[in-house]
Amino acid sequence: MPKSAPASASNASEMMMPGAEILLKTLEDEGVEVVFGYPGGAVLPIYDALFKNNKIKHILVRHEQAAVHAAEGYARSTGKTGVVLVTSGPGATNAVTGLTDALMDSVPVVCLTGQVPTHLIGNDAFQEADTTGITRACTKHNYLVKEGDALQSTVAEAFHVASSGRPGPVLIDLPKDILMAEIAYKPDGVRQKAVARYQPQTEPSADAIKAMAAAMMRAERPVIYGGGGIINSGPRASELLTELTHYTGWPTTLTLMGLGALPASDKHFLGMLGMHGTYEANLAMHGCDLMLNIGARFDDRVTGLISGFSPNSMKIHCDIDPSSVNKNVAVDLAVIGDATRILEMLLEELKAKKFKPHKASLDKWWAQINEWRQRDCLKFNQSSSVIKPQYAIKRLWEMTSDRDVYVTTEVGQHQMWAAQYFGFQKPNRWMTSGGLGTMGYGLPAAMGVQVAHPDDLVIDIAGEASFMMNMQELSTLAQYNLPVKMFIINNEWMGMVRQWQELIHGGRYSESYSASLPDFVKLADTFGMTGLVANSVDDLDGVISQMLAIDGPVIADIRVTKDENCFPMIPSGAAHNDMLLGPEDQVEKPISEEGMVLV
Amino acid sequence: MTNNNLIERHIISVLVDNEPGVLARVIGLFSGRGYNIESLTVAETDKDKNVSRISIVTSGTPMVIEQIKSQLGRLVPIHAVCDLTEMGAAIERELALVKIINHGDERIEALRIADTFRARTLDSTLNSFVFEVTGNSSKVGAFVDLMRSLGEIEVARTGVSAISRGNQIDLLAK
DSSP states (O other), X not given: OOOOOOSSOSSTTOEEEEHHHHHHHHHHXXXXXXXXXXXXXXXXHHHHHHHTOSSSEEEEOSSHHHHHHHHHHHHHHHSSOEEEEEOSTHHHHHHHHHHHHHHHTTOOEEEEEEEOOGGGTTSOOTTOOXXXXXXXXXXXXXXXXXXXXXXXXXXXXXXXXXXXXXXXXXXXXXXXXXXXXXXXXXXXXXXXXXXXXXXXXXXXXHHHHHHHHHHHHHOSSEEEEEOHHHHHHOHHHHHHHHHHHHHHTOOEEEOGGGTTSSOTTOTTEEEEOSTTOOHHXXXXXXXXXXXXXXXXXXXXXXHOSGGGSSTTOEEEEEESOGGGTTSSSOOSEEEESOHHXXXXXXXXXXXXXXXXXOHHHHHHHHXXXXXXXXXXXXXXXXXXXXXXXXXXXXXXXXXXXXXXEEEEEOXXXXXXXXXXXXXXXXXXXEEOOOSSOOTTOHXXXXXXXXXXXXXXXXXXXXXXXXXXXXXXXXXXXXHHTOOOEEEEEEOSBOHHHHHHHHHTSTTOOOSOBOOSOOOHHHHHHHTTSEEEEEOSHHHHHHHHHHHHHSSSOEEEEEEBOSSOOOOSBOOXXXXXXXXXXXXXXXXXXXXXXXHHHOO | OTGGGOOEEEEEEEEXXXXXXHHHXXXXXXXXXXXXXXXXXXEEEETTTTEEEEEEEEEEOHHHHHHHHHHHHTSTTEEEEEXXXXXXXXXXXXXXXXXXXXXXXXXXXXXXXXXXXXXEEEEEETTEEEEEEEEOHHHHHHHHHHHHTTSEEEXXXXXXXXXXXXXXXXXXXX
């Protein structure tokens, strides 16, 4: 039997109540307003308490994986911690993909899972799974609450861990008998004790900042490389990055996760870098003499072949996670701390030292960059009446650029084109699965974003194959009337897989065709929402305007060319300056043996 | 450049909260990221503060060793991480219990060698002994190898425990 406080509370200020109610009260204390979840036997006590609770809104999803992605979308678009509630056994195991996604992309999520009663743990009970064992590798931290006294402090600590330092998913496994036991609720003092043992370094060292500023003053061909850490730090970090870019006049590139940290329209912005980044961004990274990394992790999609990565530059790495430093790429100077604090202190130091860039060198560097920009690597030819996917996304962006819009994507070619053609002016507007690359992320994430921003425009740019992975969530959209616009780039293939099969596997298109697709218009209709289809260029603008004008969820099936490839592309095993820029390049630069082995 | 690719053996001491699953967490970190565990010992060191000390012997290039330490450092239940090899002079000890079954001349030889190694005899029958030997890994390894050549043996070894020389406390609980 679990230990819980004695039946009569010794302290008058401590109230006795069932564990499930303590849980909800602690969630309220943490400022939780929304929970994404799905019921089951082990969590019935929580759902019973929710029935009487007016403060926390519960969104019923149709698959637990979607609950976690929705919590991720909610978290990334607001900066708050997303909360998930699922039952034991299959409920918890269904959440694993979402948790792994949150871990890879550093998204703050707290996942509450039910568990069989403590005396049945380890007995192969009904709907039992070793949740803490299974999720140990895919969460930032996890807990199993074995005693009622520990419930409140565990929840408080979980929220603290999820949102401090480098954010990440935290799981709390809650046995049913703990949820039903009478426990004393402690109204104060719990949080202070709970945060004590996890105190990551957020304040950078003044010496490191000085060294960074000194290095910056010597730079002649600098580049600022910003990532998701800037977004995670809060909107102020993006403002400071913009200020830094303008103060120094330095070229700036952003990773997939960092888009929006600097407005896309800013003349210093080189575009996204990496495997499908722009020509100018990748060559600038390759040829720079000082690389200032703020909040990025030198991911392999960005570095390409490590031995060929920016061979002649001094690298400065600003990150809140010390284990990120010198993990893939050896750097010359590491600055550990929160991005906002680092940028604040850096700007102060630069101003105090009256920083002036080497005008002649910087002008020469910009001239070189502008020459690279002339290549116009993102140009495409919308000649015929068949819609090109790049054109569809570009039009969508142009027709929504007058308003605030939140974009989620699924995974694949459409995701890369969305990153390339959709200009993000602000942070927290772009939600995509970067590190894990989870197909089926976009629709539930858009749900989470819409719940957080009920009156705003939220668009899921999807591929038709990805869309099928979590399309049961159409029912959730209908239930809560979440007016998400689902912009499906339908090329009838798993585009990115097909592209790699074309380039690397001799055109052997094995299992990459989207067979037996539904009629998306009829699909929308069966869920009581609007479906639109655009078959040619002439249809496109009309479909987009209609989609935006309708007050409710909409599926727009955009039929595009089936064999378009996503360029630029740094093939696996190649270095930054070995980019393929178009179909003509494919034949000249075949991919190496070593490259074929890499994902 | 050549120095950075040399595999080094390091003893890393970690002070952790004594809570269920913490060992699984540390081992999961090593196996998940492909780090090598040559040996591992864990035991409670402070009952009041509820902390345990894990001593891990691992090997890798300098960059990998740095990664191991930072990855350990960011686990929530970890209080402190200390690289005893990097710090310089550290004392390493491990213990082995060796049962040897033999008779005649080889039995006498085994006893003589045990004496040389300052091993203690913990058990004896007319045709077997159980010896306890302590020392650094190479001494213990040498003893086991010698016993193996003298009869049928069974060995139970602990992992390496280590502590730095001098008057500094390396691992402090928060």
